[in-house]
Amino acid sequence: MERTDRIYIAGHNGMVGSALVRNLTANGFTNLVYSPFPPYDLTNQKIVGDFFENEKPDYVFLAAAKVGGIMSNSTYRAQFLFENLMIQNNIIHQSYLHGVKKLLFLGSSCIYPGNCPQPIKEEYLLTGELEYTNEPYAIAKIAGIKMCESYNIQYGTNFISVMPANLYGPNDNYNLETSHVLPALIRKMHLGKCLENNNWESLRKDLKRYPIEGVDDTSSESKILDKLTKYGIQISQDTSRLIPHTSHPVSITLWGTGSPFREFMYVDDLADACVFLMQEVDFKDLISDGVAAINTHINIGTGQDLTITELADLIKNIIGFKGQLKWDNSKPDGTYRKLLDVSKLNRLGWEKKISLEEGLKMIYLTHIAKH
Numbered sequence: 001m002e003r004t005d006r007i008y009i010a011g012h013n014g015m016v017g018s019a020l021v022r023n024l025t026a027n028g029f030t031n032l033v034y035s036p037f038p039p040y041d042l043t044n045q046k047i048v049g050d051f052f053e054n055e056k057p058d059y060v061f062l063a064a065a066k067v068g069g070i071m072s073n074s075t076y077r078a079q080f081l082f083e084n085l086m087i088q089n090n091i092i093h094q095s096y097l098h099g100v101k102k103l104l105f106l107g108s109s110c111i112y113p114g115n116c117p118q119p120i121k122e123e124y125l126l127t128g129e130l131e132y133t134n135e136p137y138a139i140a141k142i143a144g145i146k147m148c149e150s151y152n153i154q155y156g157t158n159f160i161s162v163m164p165a166n167l168y169g170p171n172d173n174y175n176l177e178t179s180h181v182l183p184a185l186i187r188k189m190h191l192g193k194c195l196e197n198n199n200w201e202s203l204r205k206d207l208k209r210y211p212i213e214g215v216d217d218t219s220s221e222s223k224i225l226d227k228l229t230k231y232g233i234q235i236s237q238d239t240s241r242l243i244p245h246t247s248h249p250v251s252i253t254l255w256g257t258g259s260p261f262r263e264f265m266y267v268d269d270l271a272d273a274c275v276f277l278m279q280e281v282d283f284k285d286l287i288s289d290g291v292a293a294i295n296t297h298i299n300i301g302t303g304q305d306l307t308i309t310e311l312a313d314l315i316k317n318i319i320g321f322k323g324q325l326k327w328d329n330s331k332p333d334g335t336y337r338k339l340l341d342v343s344k345l346n347r348l349g350w351e352k353k354i355s356l357e358e359g360l361k362m363i364y365l366t367h368i369a370k371h
Helices: 015-026 045-055 070-075 077-097 132-155 181-196 200-209 221-230 267-280 308-319 343-348 356-368
Strands: 007-010 059-062 102-106 159-164 166-168 233-235 250-255 264-266 298-300 324-328
Touching: 007 015, 015 267, 045 077, 059 077, 059 267, 070 077, 070 132, 077 102, 077 132, 102 132, 102 267, 132 159, 159 267, 166 181, 166 267, 166 356, 181 200, 181 233, 181 250, 181 308, 181 356, 200 221, 221 233, 264 267, 264 356, 267 298, 267 343, 298 343, 308 324, 308 356
Parallel strands: 007 059, 059 102, 102 159, 159 298, 166 264, 250 324
Antiparallel strands: 233 250
């Protein structure tokens, strides 16, 4: 990519898209193209076609997607399948029609079978059953990978796909109804700390920024406490006898057993890897003579994981929450483990830079605690 090439970041307002914008801007790329939503509904074929006709991007980062945690994946299965298929179909096809030089499609590690050997190599794709809780999202992302591969084979395009580990960072989703595990843990423990310190000013600031089912900073204390209790954040005593300006014992109940392993990557590291691959790696570099052009996608991760219990304890210590963590094992755990094998990425010349503890401290201090 040249510094003046037109670069379209689909999903630029999201966590991944905004990280790509930060990285590209910092590296002197000055001709970035966006499709704000609304008015650009990326599930609409005509709107996307008109956008490409008018903007004529040279390079495309396809980071737009409908995303969410276990709860939202289970509740909105049809929407996750339909919207993600439509978004990626429209953008990939229009990139072909309008002669885009290169496209990078962002998938998800949930594309791999639920009981995959660990660490997960790219070649394990489609070798077993998917985890049911996020099956629609995974199917859509697999379709995106195969669409890129198929367009490369049939039309000679230069479309590559990457599969990130679980991500966190600026512009993450802290909505307790739809968030992934890491931002949910951060927010729950921040709210728990506010309660145990009787810090209603900070608690109301949080609810002003992220209301919970209509409960915000203007709601009564009783309504706030009831809503927090629904999401497992509870003062461990009769709330009718609260004494102002004193600390209170607080417990937080979390979904599942805490035993599954997860790998987490700071989103700015992902953006750096994506920009590196866009500049340095083409589709032809991912295949060799006599080898079928399958499973050419690239895992992007840290190569390290930890249990959800270990993650919760780490976040608890960083935030300074002193209450009790409980586990509701009637709730689903999801896939037991999905550690990505990142040897292909490392061979191509990129490795992660930000440790999990460092990243969590940055997020809490700059995006949660200061507000």
